[in-house]
Amino acid sequence: MNKKVLALLIVFMLADLIAGCISSSNDKSEDHSPKNKPPEEYHENQPPEESDHFPDEITVQFINSTYSVASGETSGTFHTGQEADIMLSGIDFNRTGGPLLFNHPSGIATDGQHLFLADTFNNRVLIWNELPDGNIQPDIVLGQKDFYSNDPGTGRDQMNWPFSIATDGKHLVISDVNNGRILIWNEIPTENGAPADIVLEGGGSYWTASQDERLPGASWGVWTDGEKLVVTNTWSGEGAILIWNGFPTRDNQPADIVLHVSEMGTPRHVTSDGKHLIIGDHNANVPGQPETGAFFWKEFPTSDDQSYDFYMSKGFGWLRGAFFDDGRLLLLGGDGSKLRIWNTFPEDEKDEPDVELDLESAALWPDDYMSIAIAGERIYISHGNMNRVICYRSIPTQPNQEPDFVIGAPDLYTNTLEENFFIQNGVPASNGENLFVASDFDRKLYVWKNLPDESGAYPDIVYSLPMQPWDIALRENILALAGERTVYIWKEVPLNGNMPDTVLKDGVGDIEFEELRGVAIDEHYFYLSDSRAGKIYIWEGIPDEKTNPSPKFILDVENPMRLDSDGRYLAVALNGQPYVEIYSVDNLSSNGTPIATIGGPGKMNLPQHATVKHEMLFVADTCNNRILVWNSIEEALSGKWPPDAVLGKPSLEDAQPAIGKKSLFFPGAVSFDGSYLWVGEFKFSNRILRFSPS
Incomplete structure (x- = not known):
């Protein structure tokens, strides 16, 4: 291999x-x-052969x-x-190295004007007031008072391992994973360290399910269009998806719909346009299928436990992505560094993409932290293990087409994790x-x-x-x-x-x-x-x-x-x-x-x-x-x-x-x-x- x-x-x-971690130190169960299943029994699928990127000798x-x-x-x-x-293996205690030295960025979102990025290991979210067109510093930081600190906290103005971000241009939603909650701002923040207006949390600890199944626990994925809100309860024991039919207006407002999916393991990402729903999962248990893939609902769920329509896997790495304004669907994940576009929503798991490009030069092999934001034809991709955001100003048309620019690194070939x-x-x-x-x-x-x-x-x-x-x-x-x-x-x-x-x-x-x-x-x-x-x-x-x-x-x-x-x-x-x-x-x-x-x-x-x-x-x-x-x-x-x-x-x-x-x-x-x-x-x-x- x-x-x-x-x-x-x-x-x-x-x-x-x-995913195999026992629920808590006080839990007497051996589950x-x-x-x-012991963690290493999960790997039934093997990735394909690809070109070398590591030395053959010391x-x-x-x-x-x-x-x-x-x-x-x-x-x-x-x-x-x-x-x-x-x-x-870091700058120092409570030190980031500055606004553009990330540490495993993950969730990324845009309303067409702002760009939002979860700088996960630094316990902060970065905001650009205008879409960056190069390696430009962000304007606002949330979770911290400035761009140089990274200590976690439990206050409404603090975070502990933020992962996913969603916005409709008015509200901002962030999954605050290690605090077991969802943070919501009713307006796009304009000051550093602005506290959240609404907090949704079910009272569970990091490894345990929420004490209220209609409230979030340690949730990774979020999505909103300003009307609906979708949250993945990642460590719920049995994969659960929470849906609010109306956008929450108060703390701990319970979800209207709960989807319990017995085949779901640890749901990670939400992709939706308000009409369809896709949940990327890393530990799925669909008979005869790889464990990394996504569950598809061809129509947006309207009732508890509404079954998914099909499960799709492209091999190595669960599927996650975003929709273009015209309804086209872009997904990353699966085998290799592939970008896949469907002109219409897939009909079933055999529905192949209309466009499939291998972007090996962009090193888009899937990792936990990769996420996509689309603004018009512009595509921003966060790439946590490479510690950067890459951007295509328009949809790439050629295999191995290089991104137009990089944020968080001087060039496409520098990994600032390695440099530091x-x-x-x-x-x-x-x-x-x-x-x-x-x-x-x-x-x-x-x-x-x-x-x-x-x-x-x-x-x-x-x-x-x-x-x-x-x-x-x-x-x-x-x-x-x-x-x-x-x-x-x-x-x-x-x-x-x-x-x-x-x-x-x-x-x-x-x-x-x-x-x-x-x-x-x-x-x-x-x-x-x-x-x-x-x-x-x-x-x-x-x-x-x-x-x-x-x-x-x-x-x-x-x-x-x-x-x-x-x-x-x-x-x-x-x-x-x-x-x-x-x-x-x-x-x-x-x-x-x-x-x-x-x-x-x-x-x-x-x-x-x-x-x-x-x-x-x-x-x-x-x-x-x-x-x-x-x-x-x-x-x-x-x-x-x-x-x-x-x-x-x-x-x-x-x-x-x-x-x-x-x-x-x-x-x-x-x-x-x-x-x-x-x-x-x-x-x-x-x-x-x-x-x-x-």
Whole structure:
């Protein structure tokens, strides 16, 4: 499979993982919504082959980076609710970098005069008072008091992960996802930080359904024409669509119509012209059909639970789009970078578009954040993973036709996430002197030769890789990366651009790799987890095709993920489970079983990583948005609950995702070097945080 395609696959695989998050930290159920399936079982469709956009071999970039160096002189313990010290993979705490440095823009809308953009990771919405015709700064910001801050909040003038936007030219509607509400302005705001006039919220938390089925919860999609309002209740457990026949005029005004669609999973986008309705879904469950596509109503629904007419999928990526004034329908999504136009509304799932263009040069492969706004013949497309908005001044007519201009970047070929070293899915590893961060999404290894002591510090070296490293292991001077079907091993840490000493590709000896997800090294063994094979392979010493091909032990473990070992205990995270397992290294054998299970339903929510270091245990409790800390691994093994400290939240009762010094948003990986705890966030946030004991 092509490398760019694999990068796209990981985007949707990660989205599936998040769809599988258990409803809340206090929920005793083991249900992994949707449909009780572990996240990685959702991928039945595979994207087509496409041209390469990643290197076939390792390349190295040296960065002229300067930063303050941490002393490492810390002592004490970690404390619940404490602040992080510094933030990498970003500008700084509560700093955006300015009006045109986005961080994963998503929803986009226009009334033909204004342009509105949800700058999602920056917790703000940007407004241009006139349609921009180039890389022009916005005039107004909502959710913040100025263009330079990005802290979330719950006030009517604040936001936490805004995603979709809709307008009729008079009203403005925004889905405020992590606050579980819809914000409405009765007039287009003209001042920074203007508060919403109307709030619709059902009282549910981020992962739980609204307590009132006719009010929004954590909703992604919105649409309005000023008369009707449509909202997707994305995390409702069973896909639900809310419709107001008349535009809401008061807080918490209930919807007139609720569409429960049993085949719907996590509905993401709404496309409508007021006569027809299309709901893009990422986790659909239509028999015999791919999970990413859209549900079509040929006539706008008028009653509760009115069934859809057909489901259409174009392969990889759900369908989303907008209508032209003359009724033509434009949709993005599906396989490749294709723009599809129907001159009239499709009759059924077999109705092919009248126009289909592959815009590979615009890199329009689908992601979570892509959205479309049409003004006359002008097409604006937000492209979150490329961190920009592109615009065609008229409908493109040629394959690979380049956009006329870009907003949020100097040109079509610059990704400002990469330029500013914003790292997606960072997995840190520190030995107390150096810091390494692997990224599967970026296909990179970032190297800080010294431990940074200031926020926003750029790495010294960046390795671009022909594989997606899911996990990283570091012991003394040995560093290893594992992902897909490849392992890289450096016998001397890569501080000078040195290449790996050992490369294991596709397998070693009689072992064939299928999907590597974890790697660990201790003084006894080298460990690899293969999630698809359901195995943990354990070698004495470093595996090598010629001298050490055969593992000493092979553990049968269902869906093993990231690993860590301190030489006494092996910690294993498991895909789709609310706990981590601990094995005794001294008692390992091929029929070995864990000596303890840490967590469980109601305690953890799909933890992605656990690390055992310096007699302590740290667990990245990912979907509860926190790090759990036990000062003694022995006490953790004996069942101690609660843990000694909770980082990222003020208590065990709070699981709300948010960025900030005291908050975490999907922590996916941890590394403790004895002085500092490094935390990498995952999927819907992209920070690397450092916490210090005191």
